Amino acid sequence: MGNWMRAALAAVVCGALSVAxxxxxxxxxxDPTVGQTITIGYSDPGRxxxxxxVTIDSAGFPSLIVLEKEITLDENGNGSVEWVVPExxxxxxxxxxxxxxTRSIQWGAMPVCHASDEADLVAATWRYEST
Numbered sequence: 001m002g003n004w005m006r007a008a009l010a011a012v013v014c015g016a017l018s019v020a021x022x023x024x025x026x027x028x029x030x031d032p033t034v035g036q037t038i039t040i041g042y043s044d045p046g047r048x049x050x051x052x053x054v055t056i057d058s059a060g061f062p063s064l065i066v067l068e069k070e071i072t073l074d075e076n077g078n079g080s081v082e083w084v085v086p087e088x089x090x091x092x093x094x095x096x097x098x099x100x101x102t103r104s105i106q107w108g109a110m111p112v113c114h115a116s117d118e119a120d121l122v123a124a125t126w127r128y129e130s131t
Contacts, residue, residue: 024097026054032085033106040069042095045077052096054081059090059102071095 027041040054051072058065065088071079085091085105093101 024095026093026095026098026101028093028101028103030103031106032091032103033108034085034087035108036085037082038085039080039082040071040093041078041080042071042073042098043076043078044073044097047073047096048075048077049073052079055094056083057092057094058086058088059092061089 023046024044025042029038032038040056042052042054044052051070054069054071056067056069065086067083069081069083071081073079087107088105090102090104093103
């Protein structure tokens with residue numbers, strides 16, 4: 001086989017491998033908020049009709065929590081799943097063939113104390129400070 005044929009074959013193989021490497025995508029919304037329902041999307045034409053698993057973890061704080069969500073891909077290799085954002089500081093998202101995506105979780109405006117009157121507020125403050 002001539003050198004030009006080897007070079008052409010190498011170019012075709014490298015091109016095919018680079019297309020395969022970027023064929024999978026996962027989409028996770030930026031800035032998810034506690035209590036919000038978000039949609040996690042996944043696409044991989046090479047896995048059309050298959051079921052894949054997205055792993056979501058709490059980034060290890062205060063302790064590691066790991067959840068798995070399954071996505072069944074359609075005939076084009078596209079699918080999605082909904083997830084309610086928990087009270088975590090951050091979340092890591094992983095799926096087959098894609099890089100991990102990390103999102104900081106927004107807490108929004110949340111009340112600190114539900115005191116009904118000044119006496120309750122003083123008692124709540126005392127309990128907090130004395131523990």
